[in-house]
Amino acid sequence: MTLFIYDHTFDGILSCIFYAYEHKTFPDAILSDADQRPLFIDEWHHIETDEKKSQRVWTALERKLSKSAQNMVLLVWLSELPETEMLLFGYFRKIIDNQHGFEMNFGDSDVLRVKEIAWKVNGEAEKIRQFVRFQKTKDGIFFAPISAQYNVLALVAPHFRSRYPDQPWIIYDTARNFGLYYDTHSLQEVTFSLQDLKSFKSRKLENEKLSETEIYYQDLWKEYFETIAIKERFNPKLQRQHMPKRFWKYLTEMQ
């Protein structure tokens, strides 16, 4: 078994491609330093991430991939799924070794899988755009905790930024312990202490942290939500299908 060790960056994967073609050796697994090593390793290579090399690989890929396929590759990277490294490695090889247009060969399992994962990650970003619930705090910041299945915060930030240009907000991914803070001018990454994080995980901010009218608007929204359900059409299964339970803990109306 041939193993590549890399630094768990996107440039790192591209450097793996460069190394593989340069040395005519192709890995059976690509792992980062932190991952547990499998048994029975015949040889392993430590791949240095080299931006010049990764740039050369990306330029070659750009020539053969449409904009939308390039975007899909990025989405697959953000999925953080365990299969990501080997899937992207295999996909890049096929793109490099085949004629332009191979990205449309969905009969190929790697090509199809890249599309599938990209759909899923896009779907998760859409769910976040749907289910973010801001709570207005005393200092006027609109705060929303989320727990995303994939690392989609960067994908959804532009949507909220253009939607609320005059409104400072923080969307915080409690699953990855980092958030984005928009101060009405620019975006920056923020990380809270573990203690604070614990209190966000319990869904709602304590009342003393909220703006005076916040609870009132939450109550109005809950009342609205209850009122508009039609009891003759009761269908909780359909509700869960559209709004999976894992989102409920941060949904004001489901408290």
Next chain:
Amino acid sequence: MHTVNEKTLEKLKILAGAAKYDVSCASSGTTRGNSRSQLGTTSGWGICHSFTSDGRCVSLLKILLTNHCIYDCAYCANRRSNDVKRTAFTADELAQLTIEFYRRNYVEGLFLSSGVMRNPDYTMEQMLRVVKTLREVYRFNGYIHMKSIPGASRELVVKAGMYADRMSVNLEIPSEANLKLLAPEKDFESVFAPMRYIQQGMLESAEDRKKFRHAPSFVPAGQSTQMIIGATNDTDKQILTLASALYKRPSFKRVYYSGYIPVNTNDSRLPVLATPPLVRENRLYQADWLMRFYDFKADEIVDDTHPDLDLDVDPKLGWALRHPEFFPVDVNEAPYEIILRVPGIGVKSAKLIVASRKFGRLSSSQLKKMGVVMKRAQYFIVCRELSMQTVNELTPQYVRRKVTQKQTKAAADLLQYSIDWGE
């Protein structure tokens, strides 16, 4: 400026409760970015922000300005002969409520409807005050869906269209005779007239924008309507023929079908139904989908021998079983439009098939991975290996039996199409 107060909660209860039977909640059909001076954007496909316990999408704050009404329509909870508590929002109160909901990401905007106070024009004027406040005082750039009140004048409809993203007038009853029976104060003309005003407004605005790029856009997300299903004896053929005629108008984006729910139990003109006709409603949405995205004609889906949709099989499968001579379709050769006709193959998988087959003949396992529902498709296609047992060898009766057996469970918890997507 806090016009929202303790009374707002009770008003909200009454006026949201009275608006809930309107099915449409779409925030789709227009994409609009933002400038820094405004609040809000709209996104082309629409966004559902929540789902109620009946599984319906909540995209807009759907609410009546008032439930006072001068009309006495048999099917409506707000008819004047009903003894219910009446109330009304002020323009600023409703605008502020919309903004506060919007800032918390609860909704995409406002869906404003109303009972008819004094007369249609007076009502439209009051509604206009709300949307004007939203757009001009609060600089709201999000989605606004506004009902046009039947009987309102052209001037007011045109004015409203300058503020709204979408406008709608509900047909409610699919035939004029039945409409007159149930809503004696209305006729088709009172519904079709505002539809025409909206359409004319849109066409004129499109013309203007050819000349002046910044001419204001008029109802950029088009118009929609709703028909109540099962309150009258109108057939699916009547309903779908009417819908198909509406879709021929360039301004028409959506027709909604709303299974009748008895809100007034003491009216002999209306049927007594134990449960709303949800399966039929679902079949109508499927048929509607076929007309809009699969290039089916209304008369292919229903005709004089089959005036109502088959409740046991979906309309696409129903058509396929009536037309075995059309099959089998060779997915490796047939053009896209033909592949779309195969039961079990949707738009997504049809596109994947057409893109991929030039790299080699596709097999059934590849089709399955692409999302083709082989349980249904297998009787209607040829691919690399499958071909022996098509609907022609097995007979439509046999295939129907096979497929409905498998579908019984699915039919039991029939799902409403997630109707706000894919316009």
